[in-house]
Amino acid sequence: MRDVAKKERVADERSAKISESAVRRLSIYLRLLQEADSLGQETISSEELAERGGTTAAQVRKDLSLFGSFGKRGLGYAVGELLRELREILGLDRSWRVALVGAGKIGSALISYRNFQLRGFNIEAVFDTDPEKVGQSWGADTILNDARMELVLAEKEIDIVVLAVPADAAQAVTDRVVSSGVSAILNFAPVRLRVPEGVSLRNVDMVVEMEGLAFSLTSELR
Amino acid sequence: MRDVAKKERVADERSAKISESAVRRLSIYLRLLQEADSLGQETISSEELAERGGTTAAQVRKDLSLFGSFGKRGLGYAVGELLRELREILGLDRSWRVALVGAGKIGSALISYRNFQLRGFNIEAVFDTDPEKVGQSWGADTILNDARMELVLAEKEIDIVVLAVPADAAQAVTDRVVSSGVSAILNFAPVRLRVPEGVSLRNVDMVVEMEGLAFSLTSELR
């Protein structure tokens, strides 16, 4: 399970480990930069990014310094330039081929979510097991039979799978997705999936978040 | 006597700050315990919770020890007992009054998500600004006019608001929600909301998660 031995060989310079929370913040900075840019703002300080992003100026500078020196002392960061840099860092200077597995309500919300397409995440295929749904069209896509999933994932060279299936099906679908060569999954099912080393997994779990809120409310009233 | 000692300890430790990630894990342990319980399993070890929850046995024990000693050395934890304890810790030994603001696709997915009601999160009101939607019925609820929000939030003593409105409306709605006395918000809008001290906020931001995956994929191939 936990292999201490392998960690011996720590990868060097290029792939210094960036924490998940740092990446999350970068994504937020990117959003703020897009906003600033669309308002015609030309420069922005770490202070302003921090203020609007809910963090501190030092944190912003540390985060950015993980990848280079993009600012000008005394001035701040050039919005357009930092925007380009961040896009490149996050891998958004290209488009990504996404497949949606599970054409339920959550999937439906995703499909119609324009921000996705706008940011280069293109939904190339939608799958479901329900024979009534297969063949129906969904946005620009036609719902495909789940049985063809492996084939299509490979054929269409899908980069990222969004998993929106019931909890009890999620692990089995995940295994099939991984075996088709996909190595990034966004999981909406309320389960903790197991994926092999090298596959990136993010979870969106509304129940966990709600329970977190319940906890805060509860412990406040001690 | 035992009871008294235990309550004191719990009270003491509630004042200590529990990290957000610890709370998230507790929520996951709870889910695993429910699963184990429904399969008739009577005891469970930190090792098994760790394995199935994607963490380590030491982490599980540390997390639980923040609130008390629930296990038996040599044996593990009694599933039923730990289940009760965790429910109480997380504040799930009661039900919570939830309102949904924004009757769009995401809201729709939430309404039909049975896990919510099952876990004691009862949706007591749904609001939208769209005159075409107001008055329509949604699940068991009728969509209410956004203008009446403050009134209804207070009247129905809403504990938690789920915010599923467009990004550019989110901050204004948040301010109104907070001023109505609600102090827990689950935000689905892709913005970083500002809330006063004492208001709990959780964000579910799909774009941030997708960009995190894009980053992983990108930095792997460098």
Added chain:
DNA sequence: CGTATCTTGTGAATGTTTTCACAAGGTGTT
């Protein structure tokens, strides 16, 4: 040109979370 004012980039300090490691307590077997 000199001086006042910004704001970055970054080591060092501090704070937080996770992991380690093991004594202590419990069970089962002979």
Added chain:
DNA sequence: AACACCTTGTGAAAACATTCACAAGATACG
């Protein structure tokens, strides 16, 4: 009862993340 084995609970250590604090570069302006 003695022994072999489990598994918890927890200080201490290690790893990781954030904040501090300030030198250094850049601008603006008299």
